[in-house]
Structure formats: C-alpha cells, structure tokens
Amino acid sequence: MSHIYETDAWLHLQQLAERARSTHLRELFAADPDRFNKMSFSVQNILLDYSKNLIDDETKNALLGLAREANVDDWRQRMFQGDRINITERRSVLHTALRNRTNTPVYVDGKNVMPAVNNELARMKNFVNKVRKGQWRGYSGKRITDVVNLGIGGSDLGPRMVTQALKPYADDRIRVHFVSNVDGVEIANTLRPLNPERVLFVVASKTFTTSETMTNANTARNWLMSSAFDERAVGKHFVAVSSNHEAIKAFGIEPENSFQMWDWVGGRFSLWSAIGLPIALYLGFRQFEELLTGAHEMDIHFRDEPLEKNAPVILALASIWNSTFLGYQSQAILPYNWPLARFSAYLQQAEMESNGKSIDHNGEPVPHRTGAIIWGQLGIDGQHAFYQYLHQSNTIVPADFIGTVESSTPVPGHHDNLMANFFAQTEALMNGISAEEVREDLQSKGLPEEEIQRLVPHKVHYGNRPTNTLLLQRLDPRTLGALIALYEHKIFVQGVIWNICSFDQWGVELGKTLAKRILPELTGDKELLAHDASTGNLIRHFKQQRKLLAETSKMINKS
Numbered sequence: 069m070s071h072i073y074e075t076d077a078w079l080h081l082q083q084l085a086e087r088a089r090s091t092h093l094r095e096l097f098a099a100d101p102d103r104f105n106k107m108s109f110s111v112q113n114i115l116l117d118y119s120k121n122l123i124d125d126e127t128k129n130a131l132l133g134l135a136r137e138a139n140v141d142d143w144r145q146r147m148f149q150g151d152r153i154n155i156t157e158r159r160s161v162l163h164t165a166l167r168n169r170t171n172t173p174v175y176v177d178g179k180n181v182m183p184a185v186n187n188e189l190a191r192m193k194n195f196v197n198k199v200r201k202g203q204w205r206g207y208s209g210k211r212i213t214d215v216v217n218l219g220i221g222g223s224d225l226g227p228r229m230v231t232q233a234l235k236p237y238a239d240d241r242i243r244v245h246f247v248s249n250v251d252g253v254e255i256a257n258t259l260r261p262l263n264p265e266r267v268l269f270v271v272a273s274k275t276f277t278t279s280e281t282m283t284n285a286n287t288a289r290n291w292l293m294s295s296a297f298d299e300r301a302v303g304k305h306f307v308a309v310s311s312n313h314e315a316i317k318a319f320g321i322e323p324e325n326s327f328q329m330w331d332w333v334g335g336r337f338s339l340w341s342a343i344g345l346p347i348a349l350y351l352g353f354r355q356f357e358e359l360l361t362g363a364h365e366m367d368i369h370f371r372d373e374p375l376e377k378n379a380p381v382i383l384a385l386a387s388i389w390n391s392t393f394l395g396y397q398s399q400a401i402l403p404y405n406w407p408l409a410r411f412s413a414y415l416q417q418a419e420m421e422s423n424g425k426s427i428d429h430n431g432e433p434v435p436h437r438t439g440a441i442i443w444g445q446l447g448i449d450g451q452h453a454f455y456q457y458l459h460q461s462n463t464i465v466p467a468d469f470i471g472t473v474e475s476s477t478p479v480p481g482h483h484d485n486l487m488a489n490f491f492a493q494t495e496a497l498m499n500g501i502s503a504e505e506v507r508e509d510l511q512s513k514g515l516p517e518e519e520i521q522r523l524v525p526h527k528v529h530y531g532n533r534p535t536n537t538l539l540l541q542r543l544d545p546r547t548l549g550a551l552i553a554l555y556e557h558k559i560f561v562q563g564v565i566w567n568i569c570s571f572d573q574w575g576v577e578l579g580k581t582l583a584k585r586i587l588p589e590l591t592g593d594k595e596l597l598a599h600d601a602s603t604g605n606l607i608r609h610f611k612q613q614r615k616l617l618a619e620t621s622k623m624i625n626k627s
Contacts, residue, residue, distance in 0.1 A: 077134040085393040088122040112550040113541035131385040138565040154571035163337035167360035207301035219272030222335025224248040229410040236476040244350040250280040264295035276312035362549025380557030391440040398441035400467040404490040412444035422570040466534040474542040500531020
C-alpha cells in the first residue's frame with residue numbers, strides 16, 4: 069500500500085522546499101505584482117491573505133495536488149455524511165451536525181441524528197430563557213445571577229474563549245465564571261464573592277466521572293449545602309451536560325435538568341452542543357444561534373467549494389508546507405483584538421490534541437513531522453514579550469495574525485493604533501531590514517562610522533518569516549462561529565493529508581489513568597505501587613513533607 073510520503077506529489081514538494089530555502093519573500097513579491105490578488109480571498113466577512121508564505125504558483129499547485137492525492141474531497145464527504153472516520157474509536161465525527169441550520173438529514177448507522185440535535189437545542193433554549201427571565205430560581209426563591217461552569221479541556225476552553233470574545237454582546241442579566249483546574253485555589257477564588265442562593269452550576273463531563281471536574285463539582289455541592297442545609301437545593305442549583313444519567317441522578321440532579329452529549333462529538337469540537345450552555349446563558353439564545361449560523365456557513369463553504377478556493381484547505385496546506393516540508397516546528401496565533409485573548413489557548417488544544425500523533429491510520433509510524441507546536445497571545449502584549457524572538461532568532465516561527473476592521477468597543481484613537489501595529493508586524497516579519505538599510509538610517513542620524521560599524525550587525529532583521537493574515541470585518545457571534553469552524557476544518561484537512569486520526573486523544577488518557585493509581589497513595593498510608601526511582605521518591609518526599617507540616621501546625625496550635 070502506497071504511503072502519502074512516497075507519492076510523486078510529496079517528493080516534488082520536498083524538491084520545491086529545497087528551492088524555497090534559498091528564496092526570500094521580497095523576491096516573490098517583486099516577481100509578481102499581482103501576488104496578493106492571487107493569494108487572498110474573502111469568505112464570510114473574513115479576508116484570508118496567505119501571500120506572505122514562501123509559496124509560488126508551482127508550490128501552490130503541488131500542494132493542491134498533494135491534497136487530491138490524499139483524497140481530501142472523499143474524506144470531507146465521508147465526514148459530513150456520518151461515516152466512522154474516527155477509526156480508533158469507531159465513531160462518526162459530526163460536530164457539523166450540531167450547527168446544521170438547514171436541518172439537512174445527517175445519518176449515523178442509518179438513523180437521522182437531526183431530530184435529536186434539534187430537540188436538545190429546543191431544551192437548551194427553553195432552559196436558557198427560564199434562567200435569563202428569572203423564572204428559574206434558587207432554593208430561597210432568588211433569581212440566578214451567576215453561572216459557574218465546571219469542566220475541563222473542551223468542556224472549558226471553548227465556552228470560556230467564546231464568552232470572553234463576545235463580551236460586548238452580553239447584557240447584565242447573568243455573570244459567567246469558569247473553573248477547570250483541580251487546584252483548590254481556582255474554585256475557592258471563584259466562589260468566595262458569590263452568593264450560593266443565586267448561583268447555577270453547569271457540570272460538564274460526558275462520563276460524569278472526570279476526576280478534575282467531579283472534584284470541583286463535589287466541592288461546589290458542599291459549598292451550597294453549607295448555606296442551604298437541604299439536599300433538595302442541589303436540583304435548583306446544578307444542571308449537567310453528560311451521558312451518564314445514573315451518576316447525574318445520584319449527584320442530585322434531576323434527569324430533566326441534564327443535557328445530552330453524543331459520542332460522535334469530540335470534546336474539543338463540542339462548544340456547539342450543550343457544552344455551550346454557559347455561552348447561551350451569558351449572551352442569550354439568539355446570539356448563540358448566530359454563532360451556530362456562522363459556523364454552518366463556513367461548513368457549507370468547506371463542503372462545497374473546490375480545493376483551490378477553499379479557505380480551510382488553503383490554511384491547512386500553508387501550515388503543512390511550513391511544518392512538514394520547510395521544517396518549522398511551531399506556529400504562533402496572534403490576535404490583535406482583546407476579546408480574542410483566549411483564542412490562542414483554544415486553538416492550542418484543538419490542533420495539538422488532534423494532530424499531535426506519530427502513528428498513521430494503518431498503525432504504522434509516521435516518518436515526518438505532523439502537527440506544529442501552537443502557541444501565542446494577544447499581539448500587542450506579545451510585541452513587548454516574545455516578538456524579539458520572532459524577528460531575530462535563528463528559529464523561524466510562522467504566525468497567523470488575526471485582526472478586525474471595526475472594533476467591538478470603539479474608543480477614539482485606539483483601534484487605528486492597534487491596527488497600525490498589526491500591519492507593521494507582518495510587513496516587518498516579511499521584509500526585515502538589510503545591513504544597507506540599517507547603515508543608511510544610522511548615517512542619516514549623523515552617527516560616526518565607528519559606531520555605525522558596531523551597530524549594524526545587531527540591527528539587521530533578515531525577514532522572510534511566513535505569516536497569514538485573517539482580517540475580520542468585525543468580531544460578532546456569526547463571524548466568530550465562522551472563524552472557529554475555519555480552524556476546525558483546517559485541522560481536519562491536515563490530519564487527512566498526514567493520514568492520522570485527528571479525533572482521538574489516547575495521549576491524554578494515559579496520564580489520567582496513572583493519576584487514578586497514584587491518588588490513593590497520596591491520601592493514606594498505602595504502600596506505594598511500583599514506580600520509577602524518580603516518581604517513587606518524589607511521592608515519598610511529598611508525603612513526608614506534608615506530614616512534617618501537619619505536625620508543625622499541631623504544635624503551633626497547641627502552644
């Protein structure tokens with residue numbers, strides 16, 4: 069069976085990569101005045117400019133040829149029609165069905181899932197409206213003012229990112245908070261200023277057994293009981309997003325107050341489901357529907373447009389070119405828009421948990437780099453933190469710059485200043501500044517020749533650093549939905565071309581399994597299981613120090 073890395077398309081791209089390493093982006097722009105028009109297009113109020121990549125016409129055609137060789141068209145169709153493309157877990161991959169606004173039938177094993185999806189959306193809408201209108205009240209009859217989401221990973225990162233991104237679209241009816249870390253500091257700091265009579269907890273865990281989430285849920289339950297002194301209060305202050313109905317009921321949550329999760333939706337692609345309940349409670353259900361609509365419109369674009377005019381495909385191919393063929397190991401996500409402060413962290417999970425794989429669909433080792441290391445933060449803050457590294461280090465880091473034409477909160481003079489930096493940085497990363505240009509600048513300032521000679525090497529920027537620019541008209545719910553879906557489909561296309569399964573996460577499971585084994589060793593005098601010398605001794609040291617601290621505390625209290 070032929071592997072993708074043995075195909076003519078792959079070998080041709082390797083040859084083109086050798087040529088590209090001796091090419092500068094300035095040369096590509098000089099050779100083709102129409103380069104921007106050829107390598108940019110708009111979809112759903114998002115302008116994608118990928119012209120600042122080391123891609124010429126031949127490379128672009130070769131990358132498209134690789135996508136065809138990998139049968140991206142076929143895999144795309146299989147995903148939308150409900151085939152079990154998550155091969156290791158034998159599951160369909162249908163987060164697109166959650167936002168299927170045209171209600172086209174989507175089948176899993178011959179059964180249309182859309183009635184179930186629509187029913188759950190209707191239940192969410194009814195619940196959200198009750199809470200926001202003050203019809204759902206706490207145990208003392210007071211209306212809910214605060215929602216605390218208890219989840220981790222995809223049950224936290226997506227809703228947390230979206231609620232911050234769309235804060236300008238929220239009203240003052242509901243405040244929303246997120247607790248994901250099992251470190252008690254987070255939940256203590258979150259709950260301390262809140263009134264138990266006015267808090268609604270959303271426990272988001274598909275199995276209702278996730279260690280971190282359930283530890284936080286039990287702490288929240290105890291906190292509520294310290295005020296209510298009545299087990300029946302749990303049903304007034306807790307709802308669940310889970311599939312484990314027995315565990316939900318045992319916790320004290322009524323079945324009608326639990327919302328469904330399906331095994332054909334992975335956690336990192338789940339904000340469109342009831343996992344998005346905090347989003348809807350915060351913004352109102354109409355805005356949540358706008359988010360779904362924007363994502364659905366991007367789904368249609370991805371499903372129907374040819375590869376060469378397909379934004380997720382182009383974004384994926386540029387990333388594959390940079391990481392797999394040019395060897396750049398990481399990629400920065402740099403939003404120039406304060407509401408998108410958590411977008412980099414969200415994409416970090418979405419891409420690295422999906423494509424951080426080294427085994428292909430056939431169970432064979434992958435001999436080339438797959439996913440890049442995704443990192444980043446707000447652009448302006450980054451400029452005063454790590455941009456020095458981006459501009460002048462020996463490591464080239466491709467970057468996606470995300471900005472908006474309009475500010476969601478206009479303040480005179482601010483947005484133009486922000487966007488001047490946005491455009492300046494991609495230009496500087498591309499062009500750099502040569503020794504000759506540095507010399508001319510220093511001479512114009514009247515510096516003596518000896519000082520110029522000393523400074524020139526330090527001020528040279530080689531440039532030739534690849535970037536994509538995504539320029540949004542504005543950051544509203546519909547456009548944000550489209551932006552998230554754009555990156556989701558980019559991740560999918562990358563996985564198809566690398567021939568890896570983007571929808572499992574066995575690497576996450578191993579550490580969680582070991583943690584369950586270690587926890588009883590920390591909480592009692594149980595003999596340690598077999599560990600390596602480092603881990604075993606670290607656990608012993610931890611227990612000894614904790615014992616000493618407890619004894620010291622006792623002595624202090626007695627005195």
